[in-house]
Amino acid sequence: MRRSPFYGWWIVSMLGFTEMTSWGVIYYAFSVLLTPMQRELGWSQAHFTGGFSLALFISGIVALPVGRWLDQHGARGLMTLGSCLAAILVVAWANVQSLLAWYLIWAGLGLAMAAILYEPAFAVVATWFQQKRQHALTILTVGGGLASVVYVPLVTRLLGTLNWREVLLWLAAILAVLTIPLHGLVLRGKPADLGLLPDGGSLAVATVTPNPTIQPSMSLGNAIRASSFWWLALAFGLTTMATFTLGVHLISAIQAQGYAPEIQALAVALLGGSQIPSRIVIGSVGRRWPQVQLAWMLCLLQSAAFAIFLFVPNVTGLLLFACLFGAGSGALTPTRAALVADVFGTAQYASISGALALLTTTARALAPVLASLLVGLLHSYQPLFGLLLLMCLISAAAIYLIRGASNG
Known part of the structure; x- marks a missing residue:
């Protein structure tokens, strides 16, 4: 009887796809949209890049509390809510009119980045894989690495027929449709929740097998x-x-x-x-x-x-x-x-x-x-x-x- 693939591979393949989408929409699209935004709104480039830098800074500041949440509760709820927040804020970005709103939107996107970009995805891979962790991380980061390859040309092409605000509304829809359901439906807490060990071994077999391989951990x-x-x-x-x-x-x-x-x-x-x-x-x-x-x-x-x-x-x-x-x-x-x-x-x-x-x-x-x-x-x-x-x-x-x- 053929054994079904380890569920962790479904998770990491899904995360590779959603990381590509998330990075493409809330990170790489910014540079393509910068010139048309500056042309319409008339703000200095420092204001635009200042908002983007603020998001990066906040994503790092909240990384520790986000990490604690992930260790205690897993990534499913956090990444799902993070995708919802990101999609809502991209819609707000499409309607921005003032500098105050601009900085508030990017402050919020910093929180979303911490919840849906690489750090929580890496935590998922670390939980589900041990001996095959490097292989799983490769799948994940190759997916994320395709973000600029896919989304920079896509956004550039959309700008040929739409204004930057309309492009952002399309990107918000893409982000919502391609990440929220997948994070909510595919992610699981730990292999043990499915009766499995990291890399796909059976937890039931491990209980009767002496000296199962368990990686020591630090607090x-x-x-x-x-x-x-x-x-x-x-x-x-x-x-x-x-x-x-x-x-x-x-x-x-x-x-x-x-x-x-x-x-x-x-x-x-x-x-x-x-x-x-x-x-x-x-x-x-x-x-x-x-x-x-x-x-x-x-x-x-x-x-x-x-x-x-x-x-x-x-x-x-x-x-x-x-x-x-x-x-x-x-x-x-x-x-x-x-x-x-x-x-x-x-x-x-x-x-x-x-x-x-x-x-x-x-x-x-x-x-x-x-x-x-x-x-x-x-x-x-x-x-x-x-x-x-x-x-x-x-x-x-x-x-x-x-x-x-x-x-x-």
Whole structure:
């Protein structure tokens, strides 16, 4: 008799799809809609990006209480309500008329982001998978990685026939239809609720089988007192700063080197396009290597990318930099999620992950501002990229220092 697939695979496949939709609507659509919004409303670009930055900041601030809720109650109710809130706020976004309303809407979208983007989805995967966690995270993050590929062209195409307010109403409908029912109907609390163990083993069989494989876990309090937590916080904070700094300043840095617009566009496309293949590769390799080892090696790969940018100042060096940094950044997303589970276990995964997110949010908010100050002071991007290289090297060293804590 053929055995039915483990229900966790249905959950992670669904989450890959809903993450693509959620990221596409409430994150990537913003950049496409920015120019038509600015043209109609007449506000400065700083006001528009300020609202978006506020949402990112709030999503990090509430990550810890959201994590505690996930550990105690599971993701089903939170992600369903988060999708409802996001859809309602996208409708409000479509009707915005004042700056006060703009900031209030994005403050609310920050709460929705914390409830429906990667962090709660990672917590679900950590609960449902152990030995096959890297594979599950690959499915999830490849789905999320397709958000820009699907929704940036979609929103651009819709803007050809509709105004930006009408586009947002369509996006709100898409978000509601494609995420609310799936979160509400497919998500479940824990494998044990269905009589299963993580990865699909039978709980009934495990009760009569000696020494079932159960991953040890730490509480949030014990995790915060462990040195490995702070090494991870340092590494995650520095890699986050490097990634967000690059996102803001890459095109300006390329322009400063005098490259043609076509080369600039190709470099940006390669940086984004290399992330999905790297996640697929890491999904295969990651099952055989300890997550700590993978993580510090990926940080070294990013360091090598910055070194190439600095010391190979030609088109080949630029394009190689884009490929290597994009691959490292893409593969780090699922690896970081798996690393937290490997080091601290899954019993309070969401709370610990939320505490780390709270710390990395500060790095994410400060990175573009501090980078702009440095460039303005030195009138060159070379020192900035040298600093980013150093930050990735420190991240690799910090993760290496906890190599003995991973279960692999």
